[in-house]
Every structure is written in structure tokens, then in C-alpha cells.
Amino acid sequence: EAQVTQNPRYLITVTGKKLTVTCSQNMNHEYMSWYRQDPGLGLRQIYYSMNVEVTDKGDVPEGYKVSRKEKRNFPLILESPSPNQTSLYFCASSLGGKTEAFFGQGTRLTVV
Amino acid sequence: QQPVQSPQAVILREGEDAVINCSSSKALYSVHWYRQKHGEAPVFLMILLKGGEQKGHEKISASFNEKKQQSSLYLTASQLSYSGTYFCGTGNYGGSQGNLIFGKGTKLSVKP
Numbered sequence: 001e002a003q004v005t006q007n008p009r010y011l012i013t014v015t016g017k018k019l020t021v022t023c024s025q026n027m028n029h030e031y032m033s034w035y036r037q038d039p040g041l042g043l044r045q046i047y048y049s050m051n052v053e054v055t056d057k058g059d060v061p062e063g064y065k066v067s068r069k070e071k072r073n074f075p076l077i078l079e080s081p082s083p084n085q086t087s088l089y090f091c092a093s094s095l096g097g098k099t100e101a102f103f104g105q106g107t108r109l110t111v112v
Numbered sequence: 113q114q115p116v117q118s119p120q121a122v123i124l125r126e127g128e129d130a131v132i133n134c135s136s137s138k139a140l141y142s143v144h145w146y147r148q149k150h151g152e153a154p155v156f157l158m159i160l161l162k163g164g165e166q167k168g169h170e171k172i173s174a175s176f177n178e179k180k181q182q183s184s185l186y187l188t189a190s191q192l193s194y195s196g197t198y199f200c201g202t203g204n205y206g207g208s209q210g211n212l213i214f215g216k217g218t219k220l221s222v223k224p
Contacts, residue, residue: 040216
């Protein structure tokens with residue numbers, strides 16, 4: 001089954017404790033992205049990747065890191081999480097701008 | 113820069129029609145439409161491409177005015193299952209092909 005898998009689905013952590021949210025797709029897609037969703041603000045892009053070792057900042061990259069060492073994986077790293085990073089996070093992948101994007105199930109992160 | 117969606121919210125009775133608009137300040141080569149149920153991942157509805165090509169569900173219709181950088185999603189004879197938040201995502205010239213920028217969403221509620 002074609003899918004994008006995020007882990008964990010829910011996470012509560014404390015300020016400053018490094019964490020990683022994993023994202024994996026099994027469709028051999030070149031493009032992968034991370035978005036955060038907050039009430040009233042829609043889906044805001046954090047980072048995106050066009051292929052292995054090729055990444056670029058989205059609209060809200062501050063406080064986040066990504067890496068793309070393998071085509072299927074695109075982890076999101078929060079080196080020192082803060083409460084303003086409490087949000088619902090989505091990973092997405094696609095073959096390109098002319099094809100649909102597939103979204104993961106989402107990760108609800110709470111930083112206290 | 114996020115595309116602008118209007119209206120922000122709309123309430124319908126079953127069987128009524130609605131139009132959701134999406135406008136960008138940048139030249140577009142593609143517009144994507146997704147629907148999200150509360151707490152779930154966005155689900156693909158349609159892609160509209162420069163030149164008139166469309167890909168998507170048979171019961172959903174949309175338009176793409178390339179010159180005005182606008183798209184509209186048409187929901188006819190609405191059903192209860194149409195309820196959710198609708199997002200447009202735009203692919204811009206000058207950006208990475210697979211980089212989708214989403215609007216803030218339009219919340220649609222269909223009442224019996």
C-alpha cells in the first residue's frame with residue numbers, strides 16, 4: 001500500500017530536549033516536505049527536499065532541521081524545542097508539482 | 113507567500129452549492145485542492161495545471177485562471193460528507209517544482 005508514515009503520532013516533551021519526528025514513504029517520490037498546522041494559519045511549510053541531499057527552507061524554518069540521506073526518509077529534528085513549536089506536523093511526498101501530494105497521518109507535538 | 117482563500121468559512125444545507133476561491137500574488141503553474149477532516153491528514157481532490165489539464169475526482173470541479181492567478185473549487189449539491197476544511201496549494205514559477213504552498217483554508221460545514 002502506498003503510504004507516508006510518520007512517527008510518533010503523539011509526543012509530549014519538555015523545553016530544550018532534542019527530538020526527532022520520522023517520516024518515511026514507500027512510493028519512490030523525489031519530493032518531500034514538512035508542514036506545521038496551527039489554528040487559523042493553515043499549513044505552513046517548514047522545509048522541503050527535491051531529492052537526496054537537496055533541501056531548502058520553507059516559510060517557517062526557524063528552530064527546525066532536516067536531512068535527506070535516503071530517498072525514502074525525511075526526518076524533522078528539533079534541537080531545542082520551545083513551547084511555540086507546539087503544533088500538528090505533517091510530512092508529505094510527491095513525484096513533483098504536477099502530481100498529488102500524499103500526507104502522513106500527522107504528529108501532534110506538545111512542548112511544555 | 114501563502115495564497116489567499118475566500119471565504120474563510122461557509123455553512124450550507126444539504127443540496128446547496130458553494131464556491132471556494134484561491135488567489136496568489138505569484139505566477140502559477142499548478143493549483144492543488146485538498147480536503148481535511150478534523151484531526152486527519154489532508155486528502156487530495158484535484159490538480160489544475162497551466163494549459164488547462166486537470167486531474168482529480170469526477171464529482172469535483174474547479175477552474176484555473178492563469179492570467180489572474182486564481183482558482184475556484186465548485187461544490188454542487190453538497191452532502192454531509194463534504195464538511196471539512198479545504199486547502200488550496202500552489203506551485204509557483206521560480207520555485208521548486210514539487211514545492212507546494214498552502215493557503216489558510218476554508219472551513220465548510222454542511223447541515224442536514
